[in-house]
Amino acid sequence: MPIDENPILRRVNRSLAEVVLSPDQPNWDLLPHAPIKANTTAWLSLPLMIGHRLIGVVSLWREKEFSLTERGQLRELAVQVSPSVETVVTFSEMTAHLRRLGLLNDFVLTVSSAQNLDQIARRLIALLERAFNTELIALFLRSSDGRVLRDYRTIEGKLNVISLPASGHPIQNVLKDGRVRRISDSSREEFIGIHKQSKSELIAPLRYRGQATGALIIESASAEAFSQYDERLMVVIASHLAGLIEYTRLREEAEGRARSLGLIHEVVGQVIGLNDKKEVAKISAELVAQYFKYELAVVLLSDDKEKFSIQGIGGTHAEQIQNALRTEIFIKPEGVTGYVAQAGESILINDTTQNPLYKPIKGWEAHSELCVAIKDGDEVLGIIDVESRDQNAFSHNDLIAMESLAGILSSVITNAKQYQRLQETVKQLRATETELKNRMEAQRAAEAKLLQAEKMATAGRLSASIAHELNNPLQAVQNCLHLAGREDLPQEKRDEYFKLAQNELERLMITSRRMLDFYRPNTSSLETVNLIDLLQYTLTLLSKQLTESNVTVSINSSNTIPPVSIVGSQLQQVFINLILNAADAMPAGGQIQITLNSLPDGVELFFQDNGTGIPLKAQADIFEPFFSTKEGGTGLGLTVSYNIITAHGGMLELIQQNNSGACFRIYLPAGGHNEAEHSRRR
Template structure:
């Protein structure tokens, strides 16, 4: 990808790599093959089509196709005069002809009348067709593809020879094209994953998560037919997210009987190439292709993501795999976001209760208490109607406080009743006022008790009683025009509020008890804020882990693809240098090539170290022994850098479960980092000790230097992959990322304390 944007030297490296892979000279002597330096190399279907067209022009035929091997199947990438073969995937083991080609790795000629004529991979043939030829594309002893041609007359011996020669010359270039395509697809996948991590993972609400995710997917798949269905925590409500006319539409509906319910229950990935042929009813009218991916968190389906397209066969297996990866990340993010929203909802409930208590404490006017409470309920939860009804001495209920956007409408309707009575005897309010039992309904059409008021009809309602022992003092009634507007947490909040409100109304003598309640609520609020802060910290760690995972996957893919070509460049450069005269004009250039190749190889090895940090062998060990081993290795380096070393190791240090080699790598990275921060010498302190944090025992290892320090603006990014403050002086930005990954993999953490021009301290915490 982007070959035309590479430097001249980079293009030469790619050209040399391609020539070495194909076993031919780097000078292009096969003009009919795609030039790897052109943009054609990044477009596999177009490049394969060009290869096939060249073959067809060389040896005339009636029809042809070219298939690339993908695992145990052959995917037809190009066809000539055979539209039915387009995009077909052929299983090798299920077809006797393909099976023979795979085993023999030689061409196979099938004339009409042959026993296998009826089993041709893509058939049936036209009546005039007389012969079919299958040519294997082979690298070493490995089948990488098949070219099939057929026509009305037999192929001559000369033509068959030409075809064999073409197949042998095409194979290396096809191999390189496939490799380029896979690398490009891999990079696109990592790019989308990176966008997901950077944009979606930073969202603060479920609606924001959905909006950002829809934007990414719409650009990636060129469709706005995207729907997300999330099941509520209690499994009763389904939240339906869709993009309609460029805007996010959110609807809460009942899960029972919904068409998505069996999809959630099945929790299976499905890729439907043509919904019309498969008899599947799509979410969006007119959609042909459907990709269904469940969102699973800890083995349970919490939702399903559906992407549709108006065209058939719009989604590939690669798209399916990509969405599985994205939804695996997204499921955890959604669950964490949902937990945070629930925590914020509880915080609002506690805030409401706290505010009500603060404002009504000491008031003796029950009507004023009810009015303040109704206004606060509507303000905190944005309910369309919040009403407080209190019973008088005659046992009649009257509205004493009302709030919300529909308050005026209800008051106008009640004005027709001279006594302003809101209680409907056979309705929800009448039932609660008689029994004292709470009612929560999210679909009033299904609630027999619900009776609408003139001018106002709700679809969701919560009604709770204000009780002092067995006495009912009043009720709290909240309503919404939307279905499924309330959750169980809302009911709990209203019941909690009702209990406190009943206490205020029943007796002003409860003042002291309510003051204690205030103190308890403040303590709960502090605890909740602490938990929310811990939740935000956990989310930040999740985002950091997702970044490391995405970069690690990218590092492994790129490193493996580059390692072999770099080894070849290094080896051949060394051989040429050995044979080149000392006074050759090309020696300096070749030596520069060798140096740069070795430097690139070193970066590759660092990438591999970052993506897979070796075999993990953890044992109970003395961390002091690890420190002593590393100091023995680096003492000379420390001294030659003009640095004074101070070593303070605890004599009673508990043993910890560690991978000794990995922990040595951690300390080596920290010491090298410290030495680089003291180019003119300085003081280096290394110490170990026992410590207690968060009611848990830990072993700590600290590395302190007197170097240049780290700017505050860079401290939050110091552990990010590829982030370095060294500029042109060296460093890939992987050392501290590797260190962070090893420590967190051990269940520990690493802290940094630094001041510019005063030095830095890195403290590693390991659990005992």
């Protein structure tokens, strides 16, 4: 219960003192508890305090008043139990949060490997059900044109997908608002309540490149079910999920369009030049059923009397429908087919039991229906109708494919002479598809080369330090061996020189191994790393460049910094990028201040320089690939760094500030415990 919504709890919170009420006093009817007995005459509220901070309230009521002695004893008891209550609550919240952090690992291993949107939704919902102990979960995805919402939920263990009109749906306000909502009480005005029994909810919009593409909603039958840690976790999941869904959707759309191109090419090849509408309808229906494996595909064309008497039927149930149509008509005036034939608008229904427009054919009852009009301008020349016995059988891609086919058939019917033009169009589409594939492959190759170039550029900037790190131990070994070779040297002294040479060789081996680790940034082996040690080692590598650039670096930590579970070489690459970028921004020299802070759920690092800073108009694009404010820069350093930090479940961001210079913040989740779990799951 929110404290500020109840006047009695608000009074306790402000006064930090006990409150005593009797039935004849104001606010007796607003006591924050279940209904009490009619003979209750006294109610007492005691604050639980840690210092001057309120952590809870204890309420007691009974049939007789509380004496001063009893109240004093209760106050002493409240003081004694407050530390224990604080400890229990803190450990409970930490345990729940750490358990849910493991959800990110499960997300990467299970959800990210899904092959289509249905698999993503099924695995995601199952994962969240286990993590949050609730089955009240829904995923909404908006179609590319914004007209349709796909509602994903599990009902009795099975994924249920419903396509709904986006207009007027309450989730539209969430998509428009674009912010995460954590609502603890169903009585609040902004509470949506996707499930009837929900009393609290957590809503995370999915945003991809600044556009809202959907929303993930977790609800609970209990009030106050979600914490601020759950909210932060959902932000991270929603961020990764948005990109994954968009990539999968683009891939599915590309596959659907490739299928549509194949169908269109086949239709064009077989029906262009035909003057018999019956042949056109028959061939088109059979090809539609063949390419998309529809159970029923019907193409109806108007005859010379403008009646839809010319029909073609394909699919596994074609014969059954042909027999039924001997005694009844396929186009029902008050049904889906009648509406499309009259209005010329497409209709997609994925649950016919919920739509009164659906009218079944005798002996055949579908649960999904898709119907589009074949039009020439405003004139309806016919319809394409596909049906399935399964719910949610058709997607937006099917709608696009059928509308594309309808456009082709319209051209065939209205003017057979368009064959040559359409054939050329198909060739251009195929050429465009081939060109796009080639461009995509070339782009991927170019990106890989640029990423390698960025790596080699960093290596070039490190060459002086590398030579320094290797040359010093080699010179020491040479000196030790020279001195040990003197004949007049005692054996004890000779052994000492040999030992020194061995130590320098071991130092050289460690340095070489670390250099090799730096050149293998794609390794996925997690290790428990001390961030201060890693920073100091990185500064050792960069010492020569920093000295020559007259740049000084200081490391400060406000408290004990816990270890983190990371890929050390990858994080080292991030440190190098940020430090060298800061040095480049201070051509006349300057200072870089690195500050580390321990957070309840992780560690944050600030890299602050006093250089020229980043122009305001460029700040929104600094993490975009190939964007650079430096002459000759590859524009990949910050992009690579951002991807590395994100892959570790962290965050890299530019901090807005008024003073000169630039400040970057890295957040990393606390580690040390994830390494074994990561190794077990690989």
